[in-house]
Amino acid sequence: MINASQQAPESFGKIAVMFGGNSAERDVSIKSGTAVLQSLLEAGVNAHAFDPANKPLTDLLAEKYERVVIMLHGRGGEDGSLQGALQQLNIPYTGSQVLGSALCMDKIRCKQVWQSLGLSTAKYKIADKRSYDAGSCEAIMASLGNEVMVKPAQEGSSIGMAKVDTAQKLETAIQDAFKYDNKVLIEQFVHGSEYTVSILNGKALPSISMTTPRVFYDYAAKYQADSTVYSCPSGLSPDKETALAELALEAFDAVAGAGWGRVDFMQDKLGKFYLLEANTVPGMTEKSLVPMAAKQAGLSFTDLSLAILATSELLKGNEA
Template structure:
């Protein structure tokens, strides 16, 4: 990694770490934000927590902040709306801009872009709340295969997701997913290990392989379970690791994402990687994947937090 660890932190001025927010991922955002806030303060940065759910965004200007570190996951923080507000306030912020954030947040449009770019992604269909016909579930199962993943189009942390094996289960899962989003992604399940690659300043960090006894890598497996296993190094040979890193960078670039983030994959039994989704503000909790990959690359959590802060000036 080409990361400068010794920097004059005073150059960043007064920094707001945006955390909490109003999305379904508020709990995770508070944990991510507080972890990064503590790391930046320990590094000597004049950093302060700022919860947009409790303060008007204009307070960032009224309180003379110079930069914002976005640690808001999900709607209102990761979907381009906060990026647009900060852009209008002329306040530099970390990570992707309006377009990259909005596209990456939308799983359906992300897949459509990847398809047009010839990047590998699983077969899928779309269910719209306004026009969904429960009678189509048998046809969808026949088209996508024996196992289907159901995902609200614009939720993160596996919220509202389900793995189904029958038309009856599919109908129930879609109706449940509609509670979170009016558009639901129905995706062919890829049988095999799951991988993730962190992107930092245009470079791919070492990949991580996840293994869980859960039905899939769900919210509980990500944030609460002690049975989830993480392998970093992931066990890939050098050629496959390089291929996966290039694919992650291509996928991240394709949706206009910049600065830092994470791209998730499945690998089938034939060794083919399939793109799942891109995350422009991934978790930074004690169980999160980005700090794990950074550690394998030789970076401490503090150094990683400073590197993310530096993307506000990119």
């Protein structure tokens, strides 16, 4: 069992649980933030809702908040910009700092770091809106095995993603992804099982496997469908579970992840794991994966919320 925070709830001071915002993931953020806020209040924390879409960050100082629990998913909350602003305001916050947040949010640069360290990740190409040539789709498909995932470089919750198997579909998917980002990741599709490993205070929680009858584990499969099947324990052998946990921790550390987060994988038919992406502010809804893994490790949702709050200690008294 992984221990939760040992601090007395009142010792954290006045807390802003920040959720909502203006990203494409606003609705999910509201669900995550509301759940965490409620659990912290039930635990006796002096916590309050704070939506940066409705009020300026300087209100944090005016209202004398002592820490921020970041539950903003996507841009403006998970990309390092909020983290930098809070550091300038000298207010400790949860999770990864500026560099880790920015690297994990950018799927392309994240993969490039992993690739440079020899960590296993699927082959890929990049489409840049400024220089993109639609005539390159045939060659891209051929080089990546004629079945690919298309992902905006800096969106989460599978927003703007598509799985395609022809050059014509690839062109359409790239143009759709360009609506969300000027750079698009085109990644070789790995046939196999999907896994995720949640990380809390430098330790890996039990892995989860996900299966869906949908084309892939998309937004609907994550937040809306009842047909998605989650297994925790995931069914991996003890050796495979240990290997996956070690890879998750190494990958998270490589991109300066800290405090808490989640790393996603595919496992091919031969049993090899491929890194997909890292998340520094994963979902905390009733369908989310981190609470599921925490429960398997013996932590209630409130235990988990308090442990996430305690990650703000990483910056307490060391905000520079």
